[in-house]
Amino acid sequence: MRERDNSARSAERGSPPVAKGARTAAKFRHAAQQVFARQGYLHARIEDIAKEAELSSASFYNYYDSKADVLAALAREFHEDASRDIAIPYQEGLPHEEAVRQAITIFWTTYRDRLGALSGVFQASMIDEDFLHQWRLVRAEALRFISSGIAAAQREGYCPGLDRAYAASALSSMLEHFCYVWLYQGGDAEDSVCDEKRAIDALVNVWYRSIYWRA
Amino acid sequence: MRERDNSARSAERGSPPVAKGARTAAKFRHAAQQVFARQGYLHARIEDIAKEAELSSASFYNYYDSKADVLAALAREFHEDASRDIAIPYQEGLPHEEAVRQAITIFWTTYRDRLGALSGVFQASMIDEDFLHQWRLVRAEALRFISSGIAAAQREGYCPGLDRAYAASALSSMLEHFCYVWLYQGGDAEDSVCDEKRAIDALVNVWYRSIYWRA
Amino acid sequence: MRERDNSARSAERGSPPVAKGARTAAKFRHAAQQVFARQGYLHARIEDIAKEAELSSASFYNYYDSKADVLAALAREFHEDASRDIAIPYQEGLPHEEAVRQAITIFWTTYRDRLGALSGVFQASMIDEDFLHQWRLVRAEALRFISSGIAAAQREGYCPGLDRAYAASALSSMLEHFCYVWLYQGGDAEDSVCDEKRAIDALVNVWYRSIYWRA
Amino acid sequence: MRERDNSARSAERGSPPVAKGARTAAKFRHAAQQVFARQGYLHARIEDIAKEAELSSASFYNYYDSKADVLAALAREFHEDASRDIAIPYQEGLPHEEAVRQAITIFWTTYRDRLGALSGVFQASMIDEDFLHQWRLVRAEALRFISSGIAAAQREGYCPGLDRAYAASALSSMLEHFCYVWLYQGGDAEDSVCDEKRAIDALVNVWYRSIYWRA
DNA sequence: TATGAATGAGATTTCATTCAT
DNA sequence: GATGAATGAAATCTCATTCAT
Numbered sequence: 001m002r003e004r005d006n007s008a009r010s011a012e013r014g015s016p017p018v019a020k021g022a023r024t025a026a027k028f029r030h031a032a033q034q035v036f037a038r039q040g041y042l043h044a045r046i047e048d049i050a051k052e053a054e055l056s057s058a059s060f061y062n063y064y065d066s067k068a069d070v071l072a073a074l075a076r077e078f079h080e081d082a083s084r085d086i087a088i089p090y091q092e093g094l095p096h097e098e099a100v101r102q103a104i105t106i107f108w109t110t111y112r113d114r115l116g117a118l119s120g121v122f123q124a125s126m127i128d129e130d131f132l133h134q135w136r137l138v139r140a141e142a143l144r145f146i147s148s149g150i151a152a153a154q155r156e157g158y159c160p161g162l163d164r165a166y167a168a169s170a171l172s173s174m175l176e177h178f179c180y181v182w183l184y185q186g187g188d189a190e191d192s193v194c195d196e197k198r199a200i201d202a203l204v205n206v207w208y209r210s211i212y213w214r215a
Numbered sequence: 216m217r218e219r220d221n222s223a224r225s226a227e228r229g230s231p232p233v234a235k236g237a238r239t240a241a242k243f244r245h246a247a248q249q250v251f252a253r254q255g256y257l258h259a260r261i262e263d264i265a266k267e268a269e270l271s272s273a274s275f276y277n278y279y280d281s282k283a284d285v286l287a288a289l290a291r292e293f294h295e296d297a298s299r300d301i302a303i304p305y306q307e308g309l310p311h312e313e314a315v316r317q318a319i320t321i322f323w324t325t326y327r328d329r330l331g332a333l334s335g336v337f338q339a340s341m342i343d344e345d346f347l348h349q350w351r352l353v354r355a356e357a358l359r360f361i362s363s364g365i366a367a368a369q370r371e372g373y374c375p376g377l378d379r380a381y382a383a384s385a386l387s388s389m390l391e392h393f394c395y396v397w398l399y400q401g402g403d404a405e406d407s408v409c410d411e412k413r414a415i416d417a418l419v420n421v422w423y424r425s426i427y428w429r430a
Numbered sequence: 431m432r433e434r435d436n437s438a439r440s441a442e443r444g445s446p447p448v449a450k451g452a453r454t455a456a457k458f459r460h461a462a463q464q465v466f467a468r469q470g471y472l473h474a475r476i477e478d479i480a481k482e483a484e485l486s487s488a489s490f491y492n493y494y495d496s497k498a499d500v501l502a503a504l505a506r507e508f509h510e511d512a513s514r515d516i517a518i519p520y521q522e523g524l525p526h527e528e529a530v531r532q533a534i535t536i537f538w539t540t541y542r543d544r545l546g547a548l549s550g551v552f553q554a555s556m557i558d559e560d561f562l563h564q565w566r567l568v569r570a571e572a573l574r575f576i577s578s579g580i581a582a583a584q585r586e587g588y589c590p591g592l593d594r595a596y597a598a599s600a601l602s603s604m605l606e607h608f609c610y611v612w613l614y615q616g617g618d619a620e621d622s623v624c625d626e627k628r629a630i631d632a633l634v635n636v637w638y639r640s641i642y643w644r645a
Numbered sequence: 646m647r648e649r650d651n652s653a654r655s656a657e658r659g660s661p662p663v664a665k666g667a668r669t670a671a672k673f674r675h676a677a678q679q680v681f682a683r684q685g686y687l688h689a690r691i692e693d694i695a696k697e698a699e700l701s702s703a704s705f706y707n708y709y710d711s712k713a714d715v716l717a718a719l720a721r722e723f724h725e726d727a728s729r730d731i732a733i734p735y736q737e738g739l740p741h742e743e744a745v746r747q748a749i750t751i752f753w754t755t756y757r758d759r760l761g762a763l764s765g766v767f768q769a770s771m772i773d774e775d776f777l778h779q780w781r782l783v784r785a786e787a788l789r790f791i792s793s794g795i796a797a798a799q800r801e802g803y804c805p806g807l808d809r810a811y812a813a814s815a816l817s818s819m820l821e822h823f824c825y826v827w828l829y830q831g832g833d834a835e836d837s838v839c840d841e842k843r844a845i846d847a848l849v850n851v852w853y854r855s856i857y858w859r860a
Numbered sequence: 861t862a863t864g865a866a867t868g869a870g871a872t873t874t875c876a877t878t879c880a881t
Numbered sequence: 882g883a884t885g886a887a888t889g890a891a892a893t894c895t896c897a898t899t900c901a902t
Contacts, residue, residue: 020882042342045876056883056885057884059882059883061877061878066877067876123341126338127257132400133405159420159424166416169393169396169403174388174393181384185340185347188351189351201381202384203385205374205378205382206385206389209428213424235864236865261892261893261894270866271866271868273869276893281893282893454862473772487863488898488899489862489863491897553771556771569833570833593846593847596847599827600847600851603822603825604815604822608819611814618781618788628808635808636816637855639804639858640850640851666885669887690872701887702871702872702873702888703873703888704886704887704888706873707887710873
């Protein structure tokens with residue numbers, strides 16, 4: 001990972017705020033995202049990304065060290081944006097089910113918009129120990145978030161005795177994989193068409209009911 | 216897929232009940248299972264499987280056409296056994312929660328025992344359209360099974376209005392991925408140790424509560 | 431090349447004149463001939479020959495050292511028979527054209543009946559120096575035969591000055607290749623059907639006219 | 646077949662008239678031609694061609710897809726040039742024998758100069774259905790050409806009743822195979838030395854006499 | 861004699877990555 | 882900065898051939 005920071009240089013010279021180098025790097029990032037979403041991370045070749053970016057693959061190496069590197073950049077980008085957005089709902093004191101719906105909807109929407117990055121990271125963690133590590137860090141945050149949600153519910157008397165760590169892990173698994181299946185893989189069957197509203201409803205239902213119950 | 220079936224001929228000739236060829240094929244299958252579980256399907260080379268089986272990689276091709284082929288054989292093996300076992304619980308009229316626990320426990324146990332096969336198929340379906348197709352067929356059965364469980368619950372007045380197809384898809388996603396994370400990937404964190412009982416408890420809780428609720 | 435000669439042993443033991451070993455060798459020879467004619471020598475695998483013979487490929491090596499070896503045996507077989515037959519016509523004092531026709535017809539018929547051996551030797555001499563050598567010996571005989579025919583014609587005043595060696599080579603090339611094209615390759619076009627009579631007529635015409643002319 | 650065409654682009658940019666890529670492709674083509682002529686198409690390995698071209702075999706694949714592909718390119722090259730040259734003689738109204746001699750001489754010369762391509766295609770059509778098909782197309786043109794020559798002769802009263810299709814096929818077989826034997830295989834015997842003039846004379850004689858005769 | 865089983869030795873092909881321009 | 886071109890390093894797969902039974 002070694003994206004160049006040209007900002008200082010640009011400032012000195014009075015060039016536009018986004019220097020050419022940064023723009024090219026972004027072009028490669030964008031192209032990678034497209035290609036990952038289309039062909040999958042594992043099948044993507046540097047050549048494919050370069051072609052998508054309308055640049056040469058040799059040029060790619062001026063900005064990123066490898067396919068893994070550009071994916072890491074996409075992941076960081078995603079992570080920065082997402083950690084902002086995902087926290088919003090609970091600041092508003094919505095009814096529980098509504099709060100769950102908002103959180104899930106945001107996750108779903110983000111997954112869809114960042115399909116290349118997210119499916120990419122998921123696939124990459126299958127062959128790359130480093131990525132598994134990265135992914136776990138990202139996941140850890142989600143788990144803390146879910147877990148604290150369960151804790152809050154429990155303080156209100158819901159789901160007594162529910163094992164927060166494993167339950168959070170299970171719900172996170174569901175969310176992640178359901179999104180992967182429906183947004184990346186195209187659903188449960190060859191010809192599935194996804195009805196987003198019903199898909200999210202089902203997730204909300206499972207999530208909400210599995211937490212907000214009393215003995 | 217072209218495993219040899221020597222059984223008929225061996226029987227005629229009174230040769231040992233399990234012919235050598237069949238044993239070698241099994242040896243390769245077993246070796247593949249080990250290697251897939253250890254290094255992952257995507258990283259496994261034919262050479263690795265052969266080394267594990269203490270045979271040459273040329274010999275491998277006497278029994279299977281490719282890495283995908285031996286995985287397919289493992290998957291078939293799993294599928295045959297699993298479709299027998301998984302159906303048992305409901306024949307016994309257990310209380311709902313217990314029935315759920317049994318089904319989940321069986322899935323968990325099977326996943327653990329067949330780790331190479333199941334994580335292998337999961338990984339393979341990311342790079343191989345054919346495997347995705349196969350995997351969908353397997354998954355379809357699980358979905359029908361879950362879905363009919365929900366339907367039965369609904370006939371008893373539980374979870375009215377729950378979207379069976381998507382809910383089944385979500386629960387299946389949870390189960391699959393949770394098992395993958397804890398049994399193959401080693402858990403949510405670098406140093407996780409899995410407490411099987413608590414893990415299963417959490418799954419059962421989510422599953423049970425998300426279905427067996429009333430308006 | 432090392433076909434076994436079991437005749438002595440069979441005699442001793444009073445077994446049938448053609449011992450089992452010789453019969454098996456013949457079976458392989460026959461199978462090879464079939465396979466060469468069907469798939470071509472270059473594409474034929476020992477396995478294919480064994481399958482055709484309904485024996486194992488390991489067994490093959492009890493009789494022949496290699497694919498080249500069995501082809502050499504077929505070639506020898508052909509050669510022994512052919513050198514007998516081909517000489518006949520000129521013993522009868524037919525009119526020239528009729529003699530040519532008979533010689534060509536015999537070649538054509540033999541080629542058709544020994545398709546595997548002849549197309550095989552032809553193909554083999556493209557990759558195997560030894561075979562090229564063998565083939566040249568066979569060809570040399572044909573060339574001598576043709577050449578002496580031209581010499582005889584010249585003694586009668588025909589085709590004065592015709593270069594016997596090269597002309598014989600040219601006519602032999604024509605005969606060989608024409609037979610290869612029509613009998614092995616299936617003719618000049620994808621869907622050619624061969625009218626044997628017309629094919630032979632054309633050969634006879636070219637051959638006869640190119641020799642039996644006067645200044 | 647996927648040679649690069651950089652000509653347009655190079656022209657725009659004013660780069661050297663023959664871009665490096667095109668020169669490398671040509672280098673491989675030339676190397677292949679040499680290797681085919683020396684070892685034969687069937688024995689040639691990509692590695693050999695690369696070594697001859699003083700490049701790596703990986704590099705080969707930047708220009709051609711396979712051994713068959715580079716041969717196809719050579720064949721195309723030959724065909725384009727040849728179809729131009731071969732038609733010339735008849736435009737000049739020469740005496741028949743002289744016209745035949747010129748056509749044959751051109752064929753012979755071309756075969757010698759393009760030995761790698763022509764012997765290559767000849768050999769390739771023995772193991773590759775696609776090549777047989779290609780070869781037949783090339784051959785079909787030659788056959789039409791010969792056939793129309795015979796037809797013209799017949800209109801002048803020569804060779805009445807000669808079957809044009811089969812006679813053309815026979816003459817074409819002779820020409821092809823005679824050239825193959827003398828130019829590629831080194832003649833009828835181990836130590837043959839080819840006297841080109843006599844070789845061509847013999848061909849001309851056979852060809853001319855087999856067409857230009859009267860009842 | 862016959863064969864099931866095992867393997868060594870190769871050839872093809874792909875791709876990430878480097879480098880000279 | 883950008884790129885055309887070149888390549889090292891692998892992995893897959895095939896098949897003739899051997900050998901123990």
